[in-house]
Amino acid sequence: MKKKLLISALMVVSVFVFSCKKGTGQDQKAEVIAEESQPVAWLNGTYVNQQEDALLKEIVLCDEGKASVSSVSRTYTIAIEKGKTKITVSSNGNFAFYVSEDKTTLTPADAFTKEWGTNAVFLLDKEKEQNCK
Structure with a gap:
């Protein structure tokens, strides 16, 4: 019983951590892509x-x-x-x-x-x- 509970808890924590990391990385990547895609005129x-x-x-x-x-x-x-x-x-x-x-x-x-x-x-x-x- 304890073993099943421990495995279930580890799975929940793993999914939560993976979800948080995945979301954060995508947000940062979206910001960088948005900045890079802006047209910038040459200076003269x-x-x-x-x-x-x-x-x-x-x-x-x-x-x-x-x-x-x-x-x-x-x-x-x-x-x-x-x-x-x-x-x-x-x-x-x-x-x-x-x-x-x-x-x-x-x-x-x-x-x-x-x-x-x-x-x-x-x-x-x-x-x-x-x-x-």
Whole structure:
């Protein structure tokens, strides 16, 4: 009798735990898929570093993931992360920035970018011409 009761209890607990894990995983997967499926437009413009003594002076962003850093052709990717637009510029390392809603400000998104790119922000200079090769 005790053995049957113990087996029944284990089965109920196993089903409950499996159901909870299964539901949680599907919810998280649905959120990620929803974020990834949002269309994200390319950025266009010259963004100037507001930290005057930084090595990385400006970033030029163009369509199709083309970029220019210190007049050298580079690439960038753009994605939605936790509801924010994030770009990653490949230039002797991956520099990650969050893009402001009005697309005029790039804010460092990780420690690497803050250390090697800027402690400040990059601001869009509407007067500067963009040129991505």
